[in-house]
Amino acid sequence: MTDFAATAADLDAADPLGHWPGRFVPAGDDLVAYLDGNSLGRPPRDLPAALDAFVRGPWADRLIRGWSEGDEPWMDWPLLVGDELAAAALGAAAGQTIIADSTSVLIYKLARAALSLSGPERDEIVLDAHNFPTDRYLLEGIAAETGRVLRWIETDPELGVTPELVAEVVGERTALVLASHVAYRSGYLAEAAAITAVAHDAGAPVLWDCSHSVGSVPIMLDAWEVDFAVGCGYKYLNGGPGAPAFGYVAARHHDHARQPLQGWMGHAEPFVMGPGYRPAAGIRGFVTGTPPILAMVPLRLGIGDVAEAGIEAVRTKSLALTDFALSMIDELLVPRGVRLGSPRDHDHRGGHLTISRTGFEELTPRLWARGVIPDFRRPDGIRLGLSPLTTRFAEVARAIEVVVEELDRV
Numbered sequence: 001m002t003d004f005a006a007t008a009a010d011l012d013a014a015d016p017l018g019h020w021p022g023r024f025v026p027a028g029d030d031l032v033a034y035l036d037g038n039s040l041g042r043p044p045r046d047l048p049a050a051l052d053a054f055v056r057g058p059w060a061d062r063l064i065r066g067w068s069e070g071d072e073p074w075m076d077w078p079l080l081v082g083d084e085l086a087a088a089a090l091g092a093a094a095g096q097t098i099i100a101d102s103t104s105v106l107i108y109k110l111a112r113a114a115l116s117l118s119g120p121e122r123d124e125i126v127l128d129a130h131n132f133p134t135d136r137y138l139l140e141g142i143a144a145e146t147g148r149v150l151r152w153i154e155t156d157p158e159l160g161v162t163p164e165l166v167a168e169v170v171g172e173r174t175a176l177v178l179a180s181h182v183a184y185r186s187g188y189l190a191e192a193a194a195i196t197a198v199a200h201d202a203g204a205p206v207l208w209d210c211s212h213s214v215g216s217v218p219i220m221l222d223a224w225e226v227d228f229a230v231g232c233g234y235k236y237l238n239g240g241p242g243a244p245a246f247g248y249v250a251a252r253h254h255d256h257a258r259q260p261l262q263g264w265m266g267h268a269e270p271f272v273m274g275p276g277y278r279p280a281a282g283i284r285g286f287v288t289g290t291p292p293i294l295a296m297v298p299l300r301l302g303i304g305d306v307a308e309a310g311i312e313a314v315r316t317k318s319l320a321l322t323d324f325a326l327s328m329i330d331e332l333l334v335p336r337g338v339r340l341g342s343p344r345d346h347d348h349r350g351g352h353l354t355i356s357r358t359g360f361e362e363l364t365p366r367l368w369a370r371g372v373i374p375d376f377r378r379p380d381g382i383r384l385g386l387s388p389l390t391t392r393f394a395e396v397a398r399a400i401e402v403v404v405e406e407l408d409r410v
């Protein structure tokens with residue numbers, strides 16, 4: 001039998017990103033393994049000082065003048081921090097990304113903006129039947145609001161969207177395709193460039209939900225000719241609970257796509273406070289209300305961390321972590337009746353793995369009680385989220401050993 005603890009120690013010792021977990025605030029002594037950084041990332045050690053500096057500096061001193069004065073007036077932050085993320089992790093040129101709102105709100109805004117590009121003859125919204133609930137629910141509402149219908153991509157829940165499946169359902173009635181770059185359950189990594197091309201061949205724009213890839217898997221929005229994209233700030237970007245999301249709109253759509261939440265901060269002249277709405281030029285027209293500046297302080301740190309580590313190095317570590325977990329799953333869990341619900345090949349594997357077995361719903365609280373923190377996704381999946389900057393191989397080894405111990409106890 002393989003000595004996985006020893007292998008993990010070797011992998012940690014040789015890991016070029018091995019110092020990164022030490023740059024995050026340590027958890028209490030009862031935490032054995034945190035395998036949920038794909039749901040909520042960890043706080044960087046520098047964060048308390050950064051928050052303190054922001055509160056005492058720009059906020060306390062500058063007060064309302066902070067919006068318009070200083071090196072980086074807060075009015076600029078949605079675009080400024082958006083550009084920092086675009087450079088670090090999105091493969092997008094400046095001027096196309098904002099930080100604002102939640103992912104759900106940005107899905108609404110950008111899906112409606114995408115639909116504003118076509119006429120009523122394009123009456124179908126194409127989406128993955130197994131996409132994250134908020135994506136499905138939002139588009140259900142948008143379809144009802146705009147007199148369109150949903151057309152489902154019938155994905156295998158243990159895989160995800162493929163160019164072939166998308167090609168089967170798009171056509172001259174397609175107004176929009178929405179899909180997740182990495183599937184929230186299976187971790188399937190979609191071929192974003194190929195799927196975008198399939199949608200474009202049918203004359204439809206694509207909105208990518210990159211919540212489970214941003215900060216973990218390299219994204220090339222410009223090169224893939226993506227139209228719209230969104231993603232969470234609190235997962236691999238470690239922006240903290242409820243961190244604002246990012247929204248990307250390709251420059252070619254700025255003059256044509258209209259988003260529906262016409263707030264004063266997206267107005268061409270917000271402080272004129274005039275009678276009618278006139279969108280600001282460029283990506284600023286996709287901002288709605290006052291930007292969550294305080295919440296961008298941790299997000300900026302997280303984006304800076306990804307930039308410093310390098311997204312390619314992050315991806316290399318991510319694949320090494322999932323490779324290692326897979327070797328343990330195959331040797332220790334498959335013989336105990338566990339099934340892998342995630343793709344094996346690197347080209348289609350995101351940053352997390354799902355393992356399935358009846359009884360996992362009851363097992364999850366027992367793992368949490370022992371300080372091993374993955375999450376459970378119905379009907380029978382335990383999701384092992386392996387966030388490259390914060391997860392050690394030793395944690396993976398210990399977590400899977402605890403799963404084995406708990407399975408053997410039953």
Ligand SMILES: Cc1ncc(COP(=O)(O)O)c(C=O)c1O
Nearest residue numbers: 102103104132134180184209211
């Ligand atoms: C694919 C995907 N989209 C969106 C969200 C969340 O959106 P929000 O932050 O608005 O809750 C999540 C996770 O919660 C997700 O996994």
Ligand SMILES: Nc1c(O)cccc1C(=O)C[C@H](N)C(=O)O
Nearest residue numbers: 038039040132184185211242377
């Ligand atoms: N966003 C979450 C939240 O606000 C509370 C608890 C969990 C979450 C999640 O991140 C769910 C997650 N997007 C998922 O992939 O299941």
